Amino acid sequence: MCIRDSLLLALVLIISGAGPVSECLPRSRSRSSPAVAAAIVVDMNSGLILYSQAPDTPRYPASLTKMMTLYVLFGYLRAGKVTVNSDLVVTPHAASQAPTKLGLKPGATIETQDAIKALVTQSANDAAVTIAENLAGTEENLARVMTETAKAIGMTGTTFRNASGLPNDEQVTTARDMAMLAVHLIHDYPEYYGVFETRYFTFAGRRYRNHNRLLFGYKGTDGIKTGYTRASGFNLTASVHRDNKHLVAVVLGGRTGSQRDVAMRALLDKHFAEASGVSPSAKSLVATLAPPPTPPAPKPPVFALASATPTAAEPAATTDEEGTDEEGDVGEPSEPVEASLPVTEPAPKTSKKPSRYEGAFHVQVGAFMSEAEAEDRLGMVQQRASDLLDGHLPFTASFMKDYAEWYRARFAGFSKDGAQAACAALKKMALECAVMRSE
Numbered sequence: 001m002c003i004r005d006s007l008l009l010a011l012v013l014i015i016s017g018a019g020p021v022s023e024c025l026p027r028s029r030s031r032s033s034p035a036v037a038a039a040i041v042v043d044m045n046s047g048l049i050l051y052s053q054a055p056d057t058p059r060y061p062a063s064l065t066k067m068m069t070l071y072v073l074f075g076y077l078r079a080g081k082v083t084v085n086s087d088l089v090v091t092p093h094a095a096s097q098a099p100t101k102l103g104l105k106p107g108a109t110i111e112t113q114d115a116i117k118a119l120v121t122q123s124a125n126d127a128a129v130t131i132a133e134n135l136a137g138t139e140e141n142l143a144r145v146m147t148e149t150a151k152a153i154g155m156t157g158t159t160f161r162n163a164s165g166l167p168n169d170e171q172v173t174t175a176r177d178m179a180m181l182a183v184h185l186i187h188d189y190p191e192y193y194g195v196f197e198t199r200y201f202t203f204a205g206r207r208y209r210n211h212n213r214l215l216f217g218y219k220g221t222d223g224i225k226t227g228y229t230r231a232s233g234f235n236l237t238a239s240v241h242r243d244n245k246h247l248v249a250v251v252l253g254g255r256t257g258s259q260r261d262v263a264m265r266a267l268l269d270k271h272f273a274e275a276s277g278v279s280p281s282a283k284s285l286v287a288t289l290a291p292p293p294t295p296p297a298p299k300p301p302v303f304a305l306a307s308a309t310p311t312a313a314e315p316a317a318t319t320d321e322e323g324t325d326e327e328g329d330v331g332e333p334s335e336p337v338e339a340s341l342p343v344t345e346p347a348p349k350t351s352k353k354p355s356r357y358e359g360a361f362h363v364q365v366g367a368f369m370s371e372a373e374a375e376d377r378l379g380m381v382q383q384r385a386s387d388l389l390d391g392h393l394p395f396t397a398s399f400m401k402d403y404a405e406w407y408r409a410r411f412a413g414f415s416k417d418g419a420q421a422a423c424a425a426l427k428k429m430a431l432e433c434a435v436m437r438s439e
Contacts, residue, residue, distance in 0.1 A: 036263050037233060037253025038175040042183065044246035046276035051267060055176040056157060059252045062227030063123045064173070064235050065165030067181050068146045070119060073131055074189040075149075075295040077112070077413065082298060083391035084113035084413070088134040090126070091301045097125035098166060102203060104130065113393050114203055116192075121201040122208040123226070125164040130301075132163035137299035139163050145296065150177070152293045153184050167229050175250045182224055182237050182248045188292045190360045190438035191412045195395045196223025196239075199371055213261055214238055218268075222397075226257075234260035240268055244277035359415035363392070363422050364434045366409045371396055374407035381409075381431055388425055410436065 038054040049055075076082045087109040095106045102118055104110060104126045110118075118127035132142035139162055146160040155177035161168040186193050199215050201208045214221040220241040227235035234254035240247050249267055254260025365381045368374045378394040392411040399406055414422060416435070423433040 035255065036251050036260065039249070039251045039263070039267060040175040040179050041247055041249045041267050041271045042179050043271075043275045044183070044186075044248055045244070045279050048276075050247075050271040050274060052175070056174050058157060058172040058174060059235075060167070060171065060229060060232035061158075061165055061173040061178065062229045062232040062235050063165040064178055064225055064227040064237055065146075065160060065163065065171065066119045066123060066128055066227075067178070067185060067225050067237065068150060068160060069128050069131060069142070069163045070116065070192075071181065071185055071189070071292075072142065072146055072149055072295060073112075073116065073135065074185075074192045075292055076135055076298060077192065077393075078189065079295060081295065082112055082135070084111070084116070084393045085391055086112045086134075088112060088115055088130050089301055090130050091133055093139070094126050094129040094133060094301075097129050097164060100124060101126040114201075116195055116393070117198055117201040118203065118208070120195055120198050120223075120225070121210040123211060125166060128164040129162075133301035135295075135298050137301060141299070149293050150181070153180065155180050165227055165229070167231055175252050178235075178237050178250045178252070179248055182239060182250070184292070185224065186239060186248070191362070191414075192393060193223070194362075194397050194410070194412060194438065195393060196225070197221075197397050198395060199398075200375075202375075212236070212238070213257075214240070214264065218265060219400075228257070236260050236264050238264055238268070240272075242272055242275075245272060245275040247271060247275055359413055359418060360438045361414040361416050361419040362410040362412050362436045362438055363389075363414060363419050363426070364408055364410045364436050365426070365431065367399075368407050368409065369404065371398070371407045374409040377409040378411075381426070382411075384429060384431065385426060388422055392422075412438070 036053070038057050038059055039051065040049060040053070040055045041051040042048075043050055073082075077084065088111070090104045090106055090108045090110065092106040095104050095108075100123055102110075102122065102124045104124075110127065110130060112131075115124075115127045115131050118124040119131070129139050132139040136142035136145055142163050143160045146163070147158070150158040150160065155173070158173040158177045159170060161171045165171070185196075197215065199210050201210075210216075211226045212221075212223070214236075215223075218240065221238060222241060223239050225237050232253065234257050235250075235252045236254070237250045238248070240249075247268055249264060249271075251260055251264045251267070254263060366374065366377045368377065374396040378396070382389055382394060389411050392413045394409075394411050397408045397410060399408065411422075414435075416437075419435040423435050426433045
């Protein structure tokens with residue numbers, strides 16, 4: 001059993017409450033606790049829960065839901081059932097979603113890689129539903145898959161009724177479960193996890209800024225997701241590296257976006273001091289870990305079930321006191337969506353792109369002092385080597401060098417041999433590159 005899988009198992013057992021760490025689980029708030037509804041801090045090296053506050057209290061996830069939407073999608077990508085270049089068709093139902101959104105039109109298409117980045121940065125609800133309907137036929141079908149996947153990876157307090165996180169009384173989670181999901185995203189799909197560090201995303205001539213402010217001003221942050229509705233309050237799941245230390249933390253129910261961020265920073269600042277800088281040995285861990293659940297075959301979107309027009313006026317995107325858009329809806333929870341609607345489903349598509357895109361290796365095509373330069377490099381290389389890089393997700397990842405922030409330009413989803421072959425082909429085209437294992 002490899003150390004990486006053993007460590008994830010230990011983290012899963014501890015986060016789920018099965019590990020012997022009760023002394024590390026404060027159940028009541030102290031005077032220094034953040035003014036949020038629920039929170040948890042996990043040491044990714046030792047597997048210990050360094051702090052928890054109401055970790056199992058049911059809360060509305062809001063757009064943290066999209067973490068699971070992407071987790072399921074990453075499974076489809078790895079299995080070759082879709083690729084990052086696949087065109088996803090927008091239905092009237094997807095286009096009618098409340099803000100925040102891209103403004104996709106019925107009948108239009110969006111590439112999978114753009115839909116992924118739209119969820120990570122803008123938290124676009126229309127893109128989330130488009131993903132759902134193109135994977136499972138209907139959003140309700142994917143919500144069932146998401147709930148089943150949650151149970152399979154140990155998220156025992158979570159139920160999904162939609163793919164976006166828009167209000168629904170039956171869509172609930174816990175701080176513990178969101179930490180569990182973050183751990184699985186980091187461990188199970190390292191070839192795709194880097195996309196959560198995307199700071200800016202350009203689509204249809206408009207540039208979108210990631211809602212996660214920690215990416216712009218909190219050292220070591222590499223993702224992952226914010227969320228907000230009126231019912232949920234302001235939510236945030238974060239992953240932060242400092243030297244050899246790595247913490248994952250969740251804050252739910254902040255009063256404002258800024259107050260939530262302050263609470264998250266305070267928790268991380270406090271607990272980095274006690275975090276371990278050494279990973280445990282495999283000998284200290286004794287169980288094995290089941291792999292990520294295998295996704296079902298994709299189903300084309302069912303246009304017949306989608307209304308051609310929204311049933312209600314779309315609310316404006318909400319903003320916090322500093323004026324940065326937060327994802328979500330200003331309304332109260334809607335009537336629950338029945339997830340057992342009978343659906344006449346077309347025959348599943350056969351994959352044209354098998355396991356070529358599975359792998360934990362990246363091809364890096366440069367490192368730059370600005371994110372814009374890194375994105376330009378990705379675009380140029382992708383244009384010159386489109387056949388070679390077809391289906392491999394382009395992304396940028398920041399790192400510190402000599403007290404300055406740099407940006408790596410990479411393509412994800414390669415096996416080691418595939419990455420080496422792709423890099424050799426790029427070099428023959430006078431394009432410099434390097435093969436890197438995902439961090």
